[in-house]
Amino acid sequence: MLGCGKTTQVAQFILDQEILAGRGSTCRIVCTQPRRISAISVAERVADERSEKCGRGFSTGYQIRLEKKLPRSRGSILFCTTGILLEWMKSDQTISCVSHLVLDEIHERDVLSDFVITILKGVLPKRPDLKVILMSATLNAEHFSQYYDNCPFINIPGFTFPVQEYYLEDVLELTKFRIAEGTASREPQGWQKHLKRNKEKVSKIQQFKDWIAPHVRQLQHEGKYSPDVLKSLSLPESEELNVELVAALTLRICISQGVGAILIFLPGWSEISNLHRLLTESGKFPSCVRKIIIATSIAETSITIDDVVYVIDCGKIKMKNFDVKNNIATLEAEWVTLANARQRKGRAGRVQPGICYHLYSKAREMMLREYPLPEMLRSRLEEVILQIKMLCLGKVRPFLEKVMNPPDPRAVDLSLRLLQTLNAIDSDENLTPLGFHLARLPLDPQTGKMILLGAMFSCVDPIFSVAASLGFKDAFVIPLGKEKEVDQKKQSLARGCKSDHLVLVEAMKRWESLESQGRDRGRQFCWDYFLSSHTLGLLRAVGHNANRLKVETPEDGRVCIHPKSVNEKERYFESPFLVYHLKLRSTAVFLHDTTVARPLPLLFFGEGPVRWYKDERGFGVISINSTVKFNCRADTADLVKKLRSRLDDLLEDKIAHPGITDWSSNSEEGKLLRAIVELITSEDEKVKPVGRHYGDDDSDSE
Structure with missing residues (x-):
């Protein structure tokens, strides 16, 4: 269809x-x-x-x-x-x-x-x-x-015009582009070492030897392509995305082909930005001559650009996956499926005959999967589980076994465990009062709990701004070629707070203030700081580390703060702990949206029961898990445990009986919340991270 x-x-x-x-x-x-x-x-x-x-x-x-x-x-x-x-x-x-x-x-x-x-x-x-x-x-x-019990189905013939397809071997012959030989070919010993560490790479190289190499020999036998093309195809690098090749092909189309827009499919923003820079800086593309659209897979469906005649399909797509074994989300470019390739090809034949250039070989096409892997097989399942409970669909595992392609049972177990840790469901999978409210929020459960705590502590406005941004859309717009300027503006909004979350809060605060003085002033502020006034309006309606700073998580070891973060270039933190919203593996494991966190807030609001014990040296230790633990006196620990217990009780009561927080001096909840606030803001020196020091100034400070 x-x-x-x-x-x-x-x-x-x-x-x-x-x-x-x-x-x-x-x-x-x-x-x-x-x-x-x-x-x-x-x-x-x-x-x-x-x-x-x-x-x-x-x-x-x-x-x-x-x-x-x-x-x-x-x-x-x-x-x-x-x-x-x-x-x-x-x-x-x-x-x-x-x-x-x-x-x-x-x-x-x-x-x-x-x-x-x-x-x-x-x-x-x-x-x-x-x-x-x-x-x-x-x-x-x-x-x-x-x-659906063998229900009827129909196939409606499409009305697309014929589209001529070319593959990598054709593109290399057409453009005379030569793929450079990289370290993979020059250093076989290094590759062998690397392959031993990475079974996935072993599989890819084996695929290349089994499929691509015979294909190259067949092409050589047929004599259709030049020796230079065959040499390029014989390199493993020919299977990597090459934006220089995309630029060369785009130029070739502009010079030798008739009128019509060019639609280029790339995996993500980084590749789009690089290609845009190559095209604009080359000086070979006069303006107002030909429309060139660079897009991700979003342009595959629903949106039709009428004058597209030429499609360049890079053959890669960024897919979010969930590594069940390591309990981490991943975002990496992988080969498109045949279904994706057909969609992309079809974009060239909507209004007239077109041409589609696939930047992968004919042999690679024979190895592509037919359809994408269902998202439920490559995602965390907390939100799905909460919806199952809200809809009264019974036990989680039996219901998910009814799905057309059921998820990995290990993924189900991980999500159930997290929801129990959050106190969203009990050991029998019943929704707790907290879980009921989290299920009703259109957000991941961690962000939802943040909102509920924000409401309790009467800091709803900034928390809503943060939550809406995390769950909906980044308010910052990054124009091509303006990445450094955007980073400078975000740093100025950070004002040394070392928090991506509070950057948004500051931006929202300034925008609202200026907007109240006139829409033109608010609009100018958004223009100056690369913000989307539309996104800010919606947010309001909802109410590789360059300096080698050592950042670790218990599950992954060394990780990186994402370059978009205001904390990415920081060398000093007042506390050795960061909280983050998203951990995502792409070229490395990156932490997105980070905020420095002091000890007491972790003890009060972190997940896990508060415990106090003496270590092997006889020092008192207070902890909520094996990672978050601090040296602490027994009397201080006792105070924290009692306040934490009462806070948990209050949270349960508030969820079961919603109402405005009573901050009056004779109110029990007011006394409790004020005591916690005073403790947190006093930065109590009696609580110190075990075996760590604030402000270490060496390159491995945490």
Whole structure:
């Protein structure tokens, strides 16, 4: 169904037919999209086709997190994200107000879509009148049909124009580009050492020997390509993403091909930025001559750029995965699937015949997977588990076994364990009062707990800003070529606080102050500090380490603070502990969004029970786990334990009986919270990290 107009037309066909049949007043069509931008753009396109406006009183609208333009309640089409649909199902699991449900782009197999698909299998027997349509341009339809008890499926021929395909060998011949031989070929002993440490690399090199090398020999036998091309193809480096080759191919298209825009697919921002710099600094691309769009996989679906004739497919895509063995999220570029490749190719043939250049060999294409691995097999599952409990779907493991492709049981166990540590579920998988509230928040449970604590301690505004940014979108915009300027502006907002979270709080505070003096002043502040006023508005509505600083986590050993962080270049910290929102492995293990944390807040708000004991030297130690522990006197430890216990009791009581914090002097909760605040702000010198010193000035200070 590639290029057949399914996303914009199917819902309209249904609505028009229902109106003609006299059932318009009972027709309410909901069409889900995996991305916010798709839901908005498709809704606006459909409204335009119907000669209407999008939203109130008209037949078409959209709803995404924090933003909506709802259509009329009946005889209408609503485009929304899958998460919005799931929120409705918490209060109305059978979605009784929906007559037709269209789940689009399900080939992407994101967690929420698979979750909804699983729930719907149980809903349909209760709602025989509900019409469910699963749609995708590249889909193993038989697989989905079998899951839904062999339901019927149809294939609609696409209306794309023919697209001529070229592969890496063709591109190298066309551009005369030569791939440089790297250390992999020149230092075989080093490679052998490296391969022993990395089984994945061993597998890749073995694949290269088994598939690519015979392919090169076959091409040599056929005599179709020059010796230089064959030499480049025989190098392992030919399988790496090469932005210089992309730039050379782009220039070749501009010089030798007819009119038409060029759409280039790259894995992420770093590659986009590098290519943009190469193109702009080369001086070979006059402006106003040809449109060149550089994008990630987001341009594969839903959004059509009408004048694209040439597609350059780098063959790589960044996929977020979850390493169950090491309990860490990863974000690394990997080979596209055949489904991705077909989508990318199809972008070149929407309005006229086109050309697609794949920057991988024909042999590599034969090794590509057919479809992407479902996200549920490569993600943490805490949020899914909380939704299972909220929807009263029973025990977690039996439900997840019903999913079309069930997740690894080890991943389920890890997520259950974390939720128990957070006190979100008990040992029998029942939601605690805290877990109930965390499940209702559209955030990961750690961020949700931060919000609840922020409410208790009456610092809601800054915490909401931080939470919204972590869970929704970074307010900072990084224009190509302006990366250093953005970093300087963030450092100025940090004002030495050594916290990415508080940088956002400061930005929000200044913007709100200036905005109150006039929208032009707020807009100018956003322009000066590379901030998105739109994102700040939405946030408000929701209320490689260069200096070799040694940063470690218990699970990973040495890690890096991400270059985007204001702490990345810091050499001195008042405390040896950092808290972070996200740990992600790409070129290294990076900590994102870090804040320096002192001992007492860790003892009061960290996860794990407070214990006091004497070590082998006879010194008193207070701890909450094997990593967070401090030398501490017995009387100080006793005070902390009592306050922590009472704080835990208060948190439970507040969650079960929500209400405004009573800070008055005769209030028990006020006395407790003030005592904790006074202790934290006094920076009590009686508590010291075990075996560590603040402000060590050597290169390995922590």
